[in-house]
Amino acid sequence: MQRAKVLFERSLSALTPFLAVLLALAVGAIMLFALKVDPITAYGALIEGAFGSPFALAQVLVKATPLLLVGLGICIAFRGGVINIGGEGQIIVGALATAAFTLALPQAPAIVLLVGGMLCGMLAGGIWGGIAGALKARFGVNEILTTIMMNAIAAQLANFLLRGPMIDPIEVKNGTMLAQSARLPELSWLPKLVPQTLLHAGAIVAVIMAVVVYILLWRTVLGYRIRAVGLNAEAARFAGIRVPVYQALALLLSGVMAGLAGSVEVLGVSHRMMDGVSGGYGFSGIVAALFGKLHPLGAIPASALFGSLLVGADKMQRAVQVPSALIDALNGLVVLFVVSSDILVRRRAQRRKAAERKS
Amino acid sequence: MKLNRIGAGALLAVGLLLAACGTPTPAPAAPAATAKPAAKQVKVAVVMPSASNDGAFSQSMYDALKAVQASMGGEAAMKIAVSEGMVQVPNAVAAIRDYAQQGYDLVIAHGTQYGNSLTEIAKDFPNTAFAWGTATDTFAAAGVKNVFAYNPRAQEGGYVLGVLAAKMSKSGVIGVCGPVEAGDAKTYVDGFKKGVMDTKKDAKINVTYTGSFSDVSLMAAAAETHTKAGADILTGSSQSVVGAIGVAKDKKAIWFGTQANQTSLAPDTVGASQVYDWTGVIKEMLDLSAKGTKGGKAFELSLQSGGLKIVYNDKVSIPADAKAAADAAIKGIIDGTIKPLP
Numbered sequence: 001m002q003r004a005k006v007l008f009e010r011s012l013s014a015l016t017p018f019l020a021v022l023l024a025l026a027v028g029a030i031m032l033f034a035l036k037v038d039p040i041t042a043y044g045a046l047i048e049g050a051f052g053s054p055f056a057l058a059q060v061l062v063k064a065t066p067l068l069l070v071g072l073g074i075c076i077a078f079r080g081g082v083i084n085i086g087g088e089g090q091i092i093v094g095a096l097a098t099a100a101f102t103l104a105l106p107q108a109p110a111i112v113l114l115v116g117g118m119l120c121g122m123l124a125g126g127i128w129g130g131i132a133g134a135l136k137a138r139f140g141v142n143e144i145l146t147t148i149m150m151n152a153i154a155a156q157l158a159n160f161l162l163r164g165p166m167i168d169p170i171e172v173k174n175g176t177m178l179a180q181s182a183r184l185p186e187l188s189w190l191p192k193l194v195p196q197t198l199l200h201a202g203a204i205v206a207v208i209m210a211v212v213v214y215i216l217l218w219r220t221v222l223g224y225r226i227r228a229v230g231l232n233a234e235a236a237r238f239a240g241i242r243v244p245v246y247q248a249l250a251l252l253l254s255g256v257m258a259g260l261a262g263s264v265e266v267l268g269v270s271h272r273m274m275d276g277v278s279g280g281y282g283f284s285g286i287v288a289a290l291f292g293k294l295h296p297l298g299a300i301p302a303s304a305l306f307g308s309l310l311v312g313a314d315k316m317q318r319a320v321q322v323p324s325a326l327i328d329a330l331n332g333l334v335v336l337f338v339v340s341s342d343i344l345v346r347r348r349a350q351r352r353k354a355a356e357r358k359s
Numbered sequence: 360m361k362l363n364r365i366g367a368g369a370l371l372a373v374g375l376l377l378a379a380c381g382t383p384t385p386a387p388a389a390p391a392a393t394a395k396p397a398a399k400q401v402k403v404a405v406v407m408p409s410a411s412n413d414g415a416f417s418q419s420m421y422d423a424l425k426a427v428q429a430s431m432g433g434e435a436a437m438k439i440a441v442s443e444g445m446v447q448v449p450n451a452v453a454a455i456r457d458y459a460q461q462g463y464d465l466v467i468a469h470g471t472q473y474g475n476s477l478t479e480i481a482k483d484f485p486n487t488a489f490a491w492g493t494a495t496d497t498f499a500a501a502g503v504k505n506v507f508a509y510n511p512r513a514q515e516g517g518y519v520l521g522v523l524a525a526k527m528s529k530s531g532v533i534g535v536c537g538p539v540e541a542g543d544a545k546t547y548v549d550g551f552k553k554g555v556m557d558t559k560k561d562a563k564i565n566v567t568y569t570g571s572f573s574d575v576s577l578m579a580a581a582a583e584t585h586t587k588a589g590a591d592i593l594t595g596s597s598q599s600v601v602g603a604i605g606v607a608k609d610k611k612a613i614w615f616g617t618q619a620n621q622t623s624l625a626p627d628t629v630g631a632s633q634v635y636d637w638t639g640v641i642k643e644m645l646d647l648s649a650k651g652t653k654g655g656k657a658f659e660l661s662l663q664s665g666g667l668k669i670v671y672n673d674k675v676s677i678p679a680d681a682k683a684a685a686d687a688a689i690k691g692i693i694d695g696t697i698k699p700l701p
Binding site for chain 1: 452
């Protein structure tokens with residue numbers, strides 16, 4: 001009886017994000033009704049847009065790649081008991097560093113450009129996350145505030161570099177002055193997995209990183225300590241773990257992952273650094289991580305699912321001609337419902353444990 | 360457990376923040392595409408960075424497409440598909456590809472930022488006609504044959520509105536709210552400045568650039584600064600000017616618009632607008648495409664071709680001498696005696 005109950009609770013907990021998405025889509029259906037659009041046609045287009053063709057599937061994986069990488073960072077941070085809302089900024093600095101590195105070495109062999117480019121992105125993201133980590137460890141500054149503030153600094157840094165020192169010389173010559181870097185040397189591009197689509201080898205990198213993060217968190221001393229700090233900082237302190245250090249490390253590693261997401265975006269998709277490269281992945285990666293129950297391996301299908309929602313929603317706009325604001329609202333609803341459902345599940349678990357303690 | 364609760368609370372806060380941030384300019388419901396496919400229905404798709412009712416860049420194209428559709432006989436003759444709010448280039452690329460795959464006759468990439476990706480897509484769909492603007496390059500040098508380019512000579516209308524502004528300003532101070540110093544925003548501002556200076560040498564023009572095409576609040580702040588500095592006439596370019604027009608309305612200044620007719624945004628404030636009328640360009644592209652020419656031609660909107668129009672607002676009184684000076688400027692630009700750019 002007890003086992004059946006536990007099994008039921010577990011499956012409920014795993015299914016909750018999916019139920020939350022369905023509820024969000026149900027609320028979205030009301031908005032569609034208000035716009036005199038048939039929700040069934042609209043959601044049919046959403047599904048077709050995400051899964052209806054090889055191109056659509058490839059596009060989903062293209063979206064899922066940065067979501068997964070950012071989501072992995074969120075898993076590490078959350079497991080260490082800290083919150084990283086600085087994904088956007090970390091992606092931007094990661095992308096900037098990668099672009100700068102590859103543009104500085106146009107003649108280097110592909111392996112140097114690819115590996116070096118990604119390492120630069122990880123380093124830059126790590127520094128960006130690490131600053132917030134150091135401020136928390138040293139001065140106890142709330143990391144939610146610092147990571148958000150670091151986003152603004154990164155955006156302005158990119159603004160300055162892309163309109164100044166890093167601007168594409170062709171933009172200056174033509175007078176178009178678009179805020180973007182020159183095109184990266186072709187050797188530095190991540191190889192395409194499917195021709196005529198945007199799907200690139202970064203997707204494989206992201207899956208490998210998911211396994212690496214899983215091993216890091218569950219099979220190494222560092223990971224054990226990060227998790228111990230996250231589960232109960234007081235107990236960890238009594239056990240001799242230097243809590244602030246591991247919290248800072250969790251933020252740093254989280255930044256490394258988001259920085260890599262930035263690298264992969266410039267090396268695989270845009271092939272140059274440009275305005276808007278972060279694309280909101282820094283925020284939607286949080287949702288992808290929650291979808292995957294903050295587990296690195298769970299984040300793999302979760303980011304694919306969330307990626308399909310993003311791609312499908314764009315298709316829906318094209319198919320039934322709803323305003324783009326509705327698509328943004330729909331994505332917002334999904335975020336709201338998934339995050340709320342997570343809190344619901346946690347509360348339930350708390351109540352259950354309290355009840356068990358009483359009995 | 361406490362930590363978890365704090366974490367979950369923080370994440371909820373982010374969720375709420377995202378939900379709040381994720382809804383930019385509200386757009387009205389676009390008409391549902393319920394056209395019955397007729398035998399010779401022409402299918403045109405447009406991908407644009409802002410909403411189709413942005414009162415500026417995207418709206419100018421959307422309005423023109425609707426006008427062409429009406430002139431061709433409605434939805435049965437021409438189907439229009441719109442992907443708006445495509446700020447991120449990868450999303451726009453997916454949309455452009457999708458339209459090409461669906462067999463649209465003309466796919467318009469309405470944003471300078473889409474150009475780099477368009478070269479690659481156009482090569483994959485040699486039988487589809489693409490259009491790209493604002494731009495002057497059809498990528499012919501790169502071997503691409505199926506891309507049209509279009510560009511407005513924004514400086515021409517800018518010059519005319521500059522003449523009007525100089526004639527109508529009582530304080531002699533004029534504020535210009537620029538977005539990014541590039542493309543048609545730059546040529547418009549440069550033309551406007553020259554129009555003012557050629558008309559009133561002692562006028563003071565304050566020009567600011569916000570560095571963003573979409574930051575409405577920054578544009579409003581710029582307009583605020585201009586009015587504080589004594590400006591009684593304001594102008595500006597891009598989809599972000601709605602904020603600045605609001606300020607002009609509050610401070611009882613007169614606004615001159617560009618890209619689309621901005622009168623409806625503030626009927627008592629907008630004196631005149633330079634309107635990009637793409638109808639002629641769209642018709643010609645469709646004609647050429649039907650005859651088998653899928654690209655290779657660069658179009659320019661000008662006062663002479665009628666692609667640029669100065670539209671006055673009857674509710675704001677324009678002195679007769681100002682209107683006469685503006686008409687003279689239009690004539691001068693068309694016959695070449697006035698050079699609108701410095």
